[in-house]
Amino acid sequence: MSRLDRSLIAGLPPFQGLAPDDMDRILGLARSLRVPKDQPIFEQEVQAHSFFLLLDGHVRVVKSTPGGQDVIVRYISAGELIGIAHALGLTAYPATAIAAVDCVVLAWAGSLWAEFAAKYPAFGSNTFRTVGNRLQDAHARVVEMATEQVEQRVANALLKLVRQTGKRTDEGLLIDFPISRQDIAEMTGTTLHTVSRLLVAWEEKGLVKSGRQKVTVVQPHRLLVVAEGRGKRD
Amino acid sequence: MSRLDRSLIAGLPPFQGLAPDDMDRILGLARSLRVPKDQPIFEQEVQAHSFFLLLDGHVRVVKSTPGGQDVIVRYISAGELIGIAHALGLTAYPATAIAAVDCVVLAWAGSLWAEFAAKYPAFGSNTFRTVGNRLQDAHARVVEMATEQVEQRVANALLKLVRQTGKRTDEGLLIDFPISRQDIAEMTGTTLHTVSRLLVAWEEKGLVKSGRQKVTVVQPHRLLVVAEGRGKRD
Numbered sequence A, B: 001m002s003r004l005d006r007s008l009i010a011g012l013p014p015f016q017g018l019a020p021d022d023m024d025r026i027l028g029l030a031r032s033l034r035v036p037k038d039q040p041i042f043e044q045e046v047q048a049h050s051f052f053l054l055l056d057g058h059v060r061v062v063k064s065t066p067g068g069q070d071v072i073v074r075y076i077s078a079g080e081l082i083g084i085a086h087a088l089g090l091t092a093y094p095a096t097a098i099a100a101v102d103c104v105v106l107a108w109a110g111s112l113w114a115e116f117a118a119k120y121p122a123f124g125s126n127t128f129r130t131v132g133n134r135l136q137d138a139h140a141r142v143v144e145m146a147t148e149q150v151e152q153r154v155a156n157a158l159l160k161l162v163r164q165t166g167k168r169t170d171e172g173l174l175i176d177f178p179i180s181r182q183d184i185a186e187m188t189g190t191t192l193h194t195v196s197r198l199l200v201a202w203e204e205k206g207l208v209k210s211g212r213q214k215v216t217v218v219q220p221h222r223l224l225v226v227a228e229g230r231g232k233r234d
Helices: A020-028 A112-119 A121-147 A150-165 A181-188 A192-205 A220-227 B020-028 B112-119 B121-147 B150-165 B181-188 B192-204 B220-227
Strands: A031-035 A040-042 A050-056 A058-064 A070-077 A096-099 A103-109 A208-211 A214-217 B031-035 B040-042 B050-056 B058-064 B070-077 B096-099 B103-109 B166-168 B173-175 B208-211 B214-217
Touching (some): A058 B121, A070 A121, A112 B121, A121 B070, A121 B112, A121 B121, A150 A181, A150 A214, A192 A220, B070 B121, B070 B150, B103 B112, B112 B121, B150 B181, B150 B192, B150 B214, B150 B220, B181 B192
Antiparallel strands (some): A031 A103, A050 A103, B040 B096, B050 B103, B058 B070, B058 B096, B166 B173
8 A cells, every 4th residue: 555645635724733744643544545426425323433534526414304304514625624523522423424526535543533632732723623614604504594585595505615616617607516406405495496496597697507417606796696685676 | 809619610511521720720710700681791703802601690692694683593501611712713703692691601811712722631622522512503403494394493492492491390391591582583593473473372282381581381292293393294
């Protein structure tokens, strides 16, 4: 097995402030693995055996209700930790992580979590920051769900994905991984039917362009007007 | 000024696993203060100067939207840390904390956060656990908002408050602090009108009893049937 090179992780948020030797030691304990599109990296309610770093790809984090409904909690981009149940004092994964495209991840045994946090304080505080961001993000979602119309929520979800992963193309800003209308419905707490209706209407107005598992935001500033609920006053 | 006694915090979750001497050192750096009902302990978007432990009382944590709508993110009970912006890598408070009753809090300078977490690893990992619980809680709210009918959400909110603060009385389980119908609306993303309509209907069926800023759950098992969305199949 060839060794993992430090350049894989140097500069990524979880490892900022760590000494090169510490990064080598952390890498020396990692396993790298490829996860094909649509396969789970870990599953909700299963004993948390490992935590992961997404090296390449995009992952959707899904929570399932006892009634069998799925809600997409967030999308994760390359460079972020996932499955950090141990950092949160949990013994099982609180959600399922599914590869949205072919992914490459590094995995560490869950038992190493406490050791890393104690030995490498920067790693601990970087993770705190990540968890803090996710908590903020979750609260923002709660507030959106409580106060915004579905049209605003869908517009906000698209803008967020564009900010997180947008790739400039001739047509506008492309969300850089396959995303279905059902995925957008599961992000925003609405139905496939409503998402389809909104995308068709926005496409007619020239705000977005969408195809099979593909969304391009053509006019982000006009979509922002919708997201802020200002559309009605225009 | 009389010294704060260690018995104030020993046994509380944030201080579990700390040596008595460490607790004394932490207490030696705290200021105690009384916050009257309906006054803020800290306010959203203000520079985070301190973090706090709620010693006595109940606090509601509120996020305001740019449009001026309020959403109650959670209620905090005695024994929990609040305002831990520093632990999350934030410089400003992400929400406003308001005393739901007269409260007693301990306050520490925000700059002590990193020092405590480094010197007292148990304090750091206890906080990680708290943040983890809050993240789980926020995700559960997102899932609720996305998948549940408003009736289920209001029933769930009441059951959660009863689990958190319920006091057994002759009539049932009383939510042990003043809570208005508007508060319940701001917890569940609905209107005052809808909360009133539901409470009246449930009161007629004998599930709850409510008065001015007072809610008692009379038949928790029947309210649970509503919360789980099983009511319609009965």
